[in-house]
Amino acid sequence: LPVGALVQARKHQDYTILPCVNHLLPYYRPSVMNAFLELVQSKRDPTFPSDLMLLDIREIKLHLLQTLLYKLILSFQKECVLFNVNLDVTSYFNGKKENHNIPGRAYPVVVWDFYKNGCSLRMLNPQAFSLNLWKVMSILQEFFGSMVGANIYLTPPGTQGFAPHYDDIEAFVLQLEGSKYWRIYNPRTEGEFLPQVSSVNLTEEDLGKPVLEVVLEPGDLLYFPRGFIHQASCLPTTHSLHVTISTYQKHTWGNLLKKILPAALEGALQDDVEFRQGLPLNYLEYTGVQHCEKVNAQRKKFIKKINSLIGRLQAYAGIDAAVDQKAKEFMHDCLPPVLSKDEIACSVHGAPTRWENGKPRDVLLDMKGDTEIRMLHVYSPHRLFSEDNRILLSYTVENSRIYHEVEPQSIEIDPELADGMEYLLCAYPEFKTIRSIPCADLEEKVCKFSGIWFCGCHSHTDGSIKESFFMYEPCKFLS
Ligand SMILES: [Fe+2]
Numbered sequence: 001l002p003v004g005a006l007v008q009a010r011k012h013q014d015y016t017i018l019p020c021v022n023h024l025l026p027y028y029r030p031s032v033m034n035a036f037l038e039l040v041q042s043k044r045d046p047t048f049p050s051d052l053m054l055l056d057i058r059e060i061k062l063h064l065l066q067t068l069l070y071k072l073i074l075s076f077q078k079e080c081v082l083f084n085v086n087l088d089v090t091s092y093f094n095g096k097k098e099n100h101n102i103p104g105r106a107y108p109v110v111v112w113d114f115y116k117n118g119c120s121l122r123m124l125n126p127q128a129f130s131l132n133l134w135k136v137m138s139i140l141q142e143f144f145g146s147m148v149g150a151n152i153y154l155t156p157p158g159t160q161g162f163a164p165h166y167d168d169i170e171a172f173v174l175q176l177e178g179s180k181y182w183r184i185y186n187p188r189t190e191g192e193f194l195p196q197v198s199s200v201n202l203t204e205e206d207l208g209k210p211v212l213e214v215v216l217e218p219g220d221l222l223y224f225p226r227g228f229i230h231q232a233s234c235l236p237t238t239h240s241l242h243v244t245i246s247t248y249q250k251h252t253w254g255n256l257l258k259k260i261l262p263a264a265l266e267g268a269l270q271d272d273v274e275f276r277q278g279l280p281l282n283y284l285e286y287t288g289v290q291h292c293e294k295v296n297a298q299r300k301k302f303i304k305k306i307n308s309l310i311g312r313l314q315a316y317a318g319i320d321a322a323v324d325q326k327a328k329e330f331m332h333d334c335l336p337p338v339l340s341k342d343e344i345a346c347s348v349h350g351a352p353t354r355w356e357n358g359k360p361r362d363v364l365l366d367m368k369g370d371t372e373i374r375m376l377h378v379y380s381p382h383r384l385f386s387e388d389n390r391i392l393l394s395y396t397v398e399n400s401r402i403y404h405e406v407e408p409q410s411i412e413i414d415p416e417l418a419d420g421m422e423y424l425l426c427a428y429p430e431f432k433t434i435r436s437i438p439c440a441d442l443e444e445k446v447c448k449f450s451g452i453w454f455c456g457c458h459s460h461t462d463g464s465i466k467e468s469f470f471m472y473e474p475c476k477f478l479s
Helices: 003-010 029-044 063-074 108-116 131-144 253-271 297-316 319-333 341-345 415-427 442-452
Strands: 087-093 096-099 120-124 148-155 170-178 180-185 212-216 221-224 229-233 240-247 354-356 359-361 372-374 383-387 390-394 410-413 458-461 464-470
Touching (some): 131 148, 319 390, 383 415, 390 415
Antiparallel strands (some): 087 096, 180 212, 354 359
């Protein structure tokens, strides 16, 4: 990457190039988080030292992702890859973007023929096929607290797959192989800053002068926020393979208010008679768009009344309940966590239970007051909700790697255990003894938590072997 381009990128608050692939690919939480944290902070805090962007990155393990697309294409027949579901074939020629998907399965001979004729391939839900990408995304989703998605793009030399456009997500473009020439443009109007929906395909005439022109080489990471128009094309001499990781779709104050306000209005309608009073006679004669220019006492009084009622809604704003609803949606959107070997070994996923000599072995749990337990996984959000007078624990362990392939997962919690559950949720990542859980007497605690929690093997803590148990991923036992 030319130094000039980096310097140029750093002058802007809103996008930058972060050459940090070696911090992404080891899939090690602190490195990944630091890299992205630096990126996010550099965007938000003008005083953040830009030198931190100059992480040296040329020791790259790109093969981990590079081979993904090829593996997938080679195994099309085995994996049952479908057009529209897993793969899009597109082209952009003479200002016209076309989609060439054929209904049904994507066979290699067909896909490579499109490619040879200048079409771009976009792989959808690639995390369903790549463990490494799934790991990166599940870590990032925990960090951002918002769904993280990805697409992988393969573009032939000398072509462009997509028309200029802007998106409704924060985009992290990671160049894996070959190179690509990117042009980025500022949002054109105030209304296009941080848009809620992506744009239609734009034409060259719609664009001004780019604010960034850069050729990305393997290992470069380009970030740009929602609303920045972009287009990318291959140089005549080489193809391009890149992954775009996205987040923060519909994750705004406005989206949270969409949950708060209707519920607040329901509450106000129930409690406050003023919200239930009838509208004035003939109000249509001085309200509505056709009367919006009018200035008269009736209209003024009407508007004043509406504003007063809107103000009173504040008292009914159930902020926590709305946040819970938003969190519930997020947990449905989430990728499942990637469990470590220890987590598998100490949970139901690695239970030693087996059939041996004509009977099942190692089935019974042996939990005592001193047994230590904790929630299963740091990247697996759990959350307690109150719904229809029931207490539910939502979790993501059983989500699918394909977006919304399974229903939201939750389990009803005995109200007597709710405090104990909250205690463990707050204590994470620490283990807590069953004895210390604040509910019921010891015998009952052991009995109930043995029913809800799974105990397994031994875990190494502080170098010593301790008896410890991860949260049992529950629905199989209880349903
Ligand atoms: Fe885009």
